[in-house]
Amino acid sequence: MDWINDLIWGQGVGHSILLLSFVIAVGIQLGKIKIFGVSLGITLVLFVGIIMGHFGITINTHVIHFFKEFGLILFVYSVGMQVGPGFFSSFKEGGVTLNMLATGIVLLGVIIALVLHFITGIPIPTMVGILSGAVTNTPGLGAAQQAYSDMYGVSDNSIPLGYAVAYPLGVVGIILSIIVIRYIFRISFQKENEQLEKAETSHSNEAIPISLVVKNPAIFNKTVAEISSLLEHTDFVISRIWRDSDKKIDIASANTVLHENDKIFVITTEPNAEKIKIFIGEAIDMERKQWIRMESQFVNRRILITKPELNGKRLGDLKLRKLYGINITRINRAGVDLVAKPNLTLQVGDRVNVVGTETAVSNVEKVLGNSMKRLNEPNLITIFVGIALGIILGSIPFSFPGIPQPVKLGLAGGPLIVAILISRFGYHYKLITYTTQSANLMLREIGIAMFLACVGLSAGEGFVDTIVNDGGVAWIGYGFIITVVPLLVIGCVARYFFKVNYFTLMGLIAGSTTDPPALAYSNATAGNDAPSVGYATVYPLTMFLRVLTAQLMILFFA
Known part of the structure; x- marks a missing residue:
């Protein structure tokens, strides 16, 4: 029975992968359990890891360090790929x-968090952990650990x-803040819906017929x-x-004469x-369906761009209208219809709306690819x-006055x-950045699960002692303050001074804490x-700031 003992208590590769798999599988399953309609999701992997670590079941230090760092890299990279396309456009308009x-x-x-640090004397590394848990931001936790490890060469389990201590009440506090703001301003859902309908206009760059x-x-x-040329x-x-x-x-071409x-x-x-x-x-009341019925000789089809060589090319450079007698009217990218301008840069994964004869459209389909199988290939x-x-980039040291260690x-x-x-911007350099949503989610979830399992296994040994003897109960209260106060203050400012619609405000609160249960x-x-629109608008910048501030707090105050 020595092989069983080696698998459970040993130090080999089999033991490491078995333990990680067990912690992740049990944690994810427990994370599906809802209490009052709210679940902690994949974060339960961290707590299962802590329990296993508390009973002395852990992994070799070097192995767990590799899994933790590699999981973190996979997670933050997939998050960046997800938020990147909308990161810069999120600063436009509202x-x-x-x-x-x-x-x-x-x-x-x-x-x-800094004020609580100076008042209570809790070390900055611990306070950054409480802050990350209070706002349910795992990348911030990873960034803080990495910054501390770079400075001192060792990790800080606090x-x-x-x-872990602050996270559960952080989830509750975010949702509670949303509810409190609703009652402070006596929100009427009917009025908020009416306001949305009046204010709702199409995106400035979204195509309309x-x-x-x-x-x-x-x-x-x-x-x-x-x-x-007259309307340049x-x-x-x-x-x-x-x-x-x-x-x-007829299909309109550049040489079509208007009478x-x-x-x-x-x-x-x-x-x-x-x-x-x-x-x-003059505008006339003639819908797209009427045009389709009147043009039986033409077909209207959406074609996927899947050929890698088209990535980064301009639509006008393909000369599809001239060569095939078709018209491309719209390009759908990430759910948004864009006007098909000649200077619009194409990306793999775009869906182009093509109008023409059956034969012409079929020929264009061969040029653009339209292969879902190819699109699904990573x-x-x-x-x-x-x-x-x-x-x-992450290894380059930057020196700043007053900071003993390079940043x-x-x-x-x-x-x-x-x-x-x-x-x-990758398409400018012929890099195909398209990944299906499921592929990105798979990469992200594997990364974060590995990271949380390793963090839990490493920190489990001192968890109970921290709660009982080292003031861990007070940490819960500090975390709740960090969660609720900023959300209530800025939430009231957003509602009272900026008249932000309550539904959008809900998404703002959830997005500013990067909290899926709140969304x-x-x-x-x-x-x-x-709420989803508000969440998506602030999520990219918030995620970036959470990672950056966690590192800066360690670098400046640790």
């Missing part, structure tokens, strides 16, 4: 206000202990190309034309729609090139920043997409 408020929540939490009759004498007998800075595509003379529909009373089907954006209506003629080169570049972005910050940049509660309560 997103500026929401991101400023989210930044306020992050900074106020850091200030409260960081994950503080995180309009039907027009040519009435402006200045454009009679002019070609589509000439009209495009206007985003629009003339897709189809209904000739008043012969009552037939009086011709009807045209135009794809444009909300801000440009009125300008185009005034310039061309682009491992980009992933590992990005991880390598992230580790290099490094570390294994958390480096891959996160590189992933954001690659996912946003799930918000979506179920609101019954619309506003």
Whole structure:
């Protein structure tokens, strides 16, 4: 029976993987249990690891260190790939206000944590762990551990202990803050829905269809190309034309000539729609379905771009309209319809809306790829090139006056920043950054599960002693203060001064704490997409700030 003893208490590879697999599997299963409709999810992996570590079942120090760091790298890199495409666009329009408020929540939490540190004398590493648990932010925990390890060459188990102690009440505190704000301002869901409906307009760059009759004498007998040059800075595509003379529909090309009373089907954006209506003629009540019924000789199909060689190319460079006699009117990217401008850069995973004859559209399909099988294949080169570049960036020391140790972005910050940049700008360098949502989620969940299991196993030995003898119960209270005070203060400011819609505010609160259970509660309560939009708007910047502030607190105050 020695083999059983070696598997459970040994130090070999089999023992390490068996123990990790057990901790992760049990933790994930327990995380599905809901209490009052709220579950702790994958965080239960940490607590199962702590329990195992408490009873002395652990892994070789070097092995657990490797698994922990590699899991962290996989997690933060996949998070960066997820948030990267929307990271910079999240600052546009109303997103500026929401991101400023989210930044306020992050900074106020850091200030409260520092104040509690100076009042109570709790060491900064422990307080950073409490802060990360209070705002349910695991990357912040990883960043803090990495920064501490870089400074002192050893890890501090009080960081994950503080995180574990503060986390459960952190989840509760976030949802409680959402409820309290609702009652402070006596929110009426009906009024909030009405406000959303009035304020809701299309995204400035999202494509919308309009039907027009040519009435402006200045454009009679002019070609589509000439009209495009007259409206040089206007985003629009003339897709189809209904000739008043012969009552037939044609695909509009650059050489198509417009005559009086011709009807045209135009794809444009909300801000440009009125300008185009005034310039061309009159808007008519003719829906897209009517155009499709009238054009039986044409088909309208969405085609996936899956050929790697098209990644980073401009739409106009393909000359599809000239070569095949088709029209591309819209390009769907990440759920948003964009106007198909000639200078629009294509990316693998885009869906282009093609109009033309069956034969022509089939030929274009061969050019663009349209292979779901190819799209599902993982682009491992980009992933590992990005991880390598992230580790290099994270290892570069930056010296600042007054700080004894050089500052490094570390294994958390480096891959996160590189992933954001690659996912946003990688296509310029022919890097295929597209990954399916399921593939990204798989990579992320494997990484975070490995990290949490290793952290729990390492910290488990002193967990009970910390709670009983080292003031761990007080840590719970400090964590609750760090959770609730910033959310209530900034939440009231957002509602009273900025008049933020309550449903959007729910998403702001959930996003500023990167807390999925709070988002799930918000979506179920609101019954619309506003919380998800608010969450997605502030999530990228918040995630970046949580990682950055956790490291800076260790570097400046540890």
